[in-house]
Amino acid sequence: MKKFFHSSVIKILLLLIAVIIVCALYLSYKTYGNWAFALELRGKKLLAFVFVGIAATFSTISFQTMTQNHFLTPNILGLDSLYVFIQTLLFFFLGGQQLLGNETIATFLINVLLMVSASIILSRFLLKKGGNDLFLLLMIGIILGTFFNSISTFLQVVMDPNEYDLLQGKLFASFGNVNSQHLLIAGILIAFLAGFLWVKSHALDVLHLGNDQATSLGINVPRFQFVLLTVISALIGLSTALVGPVTFLGFIVANMSYQLMGTYKHRALFLGGSLLSILLLVFGQFLVEQVFQLNTTLSIVIEFGGGVYFVGKIISERKQRR
Numbered sequence: 340m341k342k343f344f345h346s347s348v349i350k351i352l353l354l355l356i357a358v359i360i361v362c363a364l365y366l367s368y369k370t371y372g373n374w375a376f377a378l379e380l381r382g383k384k385l386l387a388f389v390f391v392g393i394a395a396t397f398s399t400i401s402f403q404t405m406t407q408n409h410f411l412t413p414n415i416l417g418l419d420s421l422y423v424f425i426q427t428l429l430f431f432f433l434g435g436q437q438l439l440g441n442e443t444i445a446t447f448l449i450n451v452l453l454m455v456s457a458s459i460i461l462s463r464f465l466l467k468k469g470g471n472d473l474f475l476l477l478m479i480g481i482i483l484g485t486f487f488n489s490i491s492t493f494l495q496v497v498m499d500p501n502e503y504d505l506l507q508g509k510l511f512a513s514f515g516n517v518n519s520q521h522l523l524i525a526g527i528l529i530a531f532l533a534g535f536l537w538v539k540s541h542a543l544d545v546l547h548l549g550n551d552q553a554t555s556l557g558i559n560v561p562r563f564q565f566v567l568l569t570v571i572s573a574l575i576g577l578s579t580a581l582v583g584p585v586t587f588l589g590f591i592v593a594n595m596s597y598q599l600m601g602t603y604k605h606r607a608l609f610l611g612g613s614l615l616s617i618l619l620l621v622f623g624q625f626l627v628e629q630v631f632q633l634n635t636t637l638s639i640v641i642e643f644g645g646g647v648y649f650v651g652k653i654i655s656e657r658k659q660r661r
Contacts, residue, residue, distance in 0.1 A: 347600055347607040354614035361618055365625045384624065387517045390526050391578050391585065392592070392616030397533045398574040399589030400596065400608050404547050405567050406477070409597065410652070412590045413575045415477055416568075417484030419584040421454050422576075423510055424487040430506045431494045447521045450580040451573070458572035510583065517582060525581045532574050533609075540605040547603050585638060587645020592616040594652060 362385060370377040402413045495503055536543070542563060546553045550560050578585070596612035623637050 347602055347604070347611070350600060351607070351610050351614065354611060354618065358614050358618050358621070361621050361625070365621050368625070368629060383517055383519060383522065385621065386522055386526065387582055388620040388624070389617055390522070390529050391582055391588070392620055393533050393613045394529050394574040394578040395585065395589040396592050396596070396612035396616045397536050397609055398571045398578075399593040400605065400612060401536055401543060401567055402571050403593055404543050404605070405564055406474075407549070409594055410590075410649075411477070412586070412593075413571050414584075414586050414589075415484075416458055416480040416572065417487060418454055418458060418572065418575045418579060419586060420484035420487040420491070421457055422450070422579045422584060424491045425450060425453055426506065426509050427491040427494050427498075430502050430509075431498055444520050444524055447518070447524070447580055451576040454576035454579070455569070455572045458576075459569050521581055525577050529574060529577055532570050532577075535570055537606065537609060540609065543605045544603065547605075583638065585641055587649065588616065588620075588641050591641070591645050591648055592619065594648070 366378060366381050366385065398413050403409050403411060495506065498506070542553075542558055545556050545558055546560070546563065548556075553563075554560050592612050592615050593608075595615055596608050599615070600607050600611045602608070619641075620637070623640050627635060627637050627640065
């Protein structure tokens, strides 16, 4: 036990050092002496990387523990599709120019509230009616995600081309146009929700053993699952409303954390995964800006890398089972 703890601490410290080095490189590279401008521009992005990385890590690891499946992510509940649906409706009926010109904290919180409320209502209704069948909830989430995508696609086809062009800027993850006011409120809420999962990490350690074992050890599994779904939905909602959908980030970071940390202890996984997520985001953005000269975006790099990693993991799992 002490050996595992010592190993985890060393790995977390090494990750922390790597994050500090990469962040310093990102903030200082090619500033040409204009530190104030560089810090203002890149510092805002850096904070977005930190908040999104923490939200993706805490939510995905908790969700995979709850579902007992390392291939699933919270996006299977259809939150990304719901975000696209909400944005499409707003642009279709209210107009992109008006929405983009009046982005306030209230509109940001309304977006988050709509996503979280829909997820909570769905979770509460289906878990209650389905006898707490979590996989029924996931299946309904996939169906609803397809439904939202279909309506969004229809509205985008009949939408004014200029409005559609403005909408596309909201539907892809963007770390360069983060609103500072949104960043502050999102950071506070993400810190609060991540803190809650940190406090409940021992209960998550027990839930990792299975629902029956968790019940026998005194955890009210249905209630705990509902609370987890609410917190996870809020984290994903905040992250998505802040920068846009980043589907594969949580999957990549969670599975790399399991392999790197070599433990089921959630506090070690949360810390290691968050640092790893920040490291990947900052280094990825550095490559996009300095190597690829902004000819691509970080979200495309993440989705491509995540897709390759997902296929590779499936192939690896099949070989191990043989």
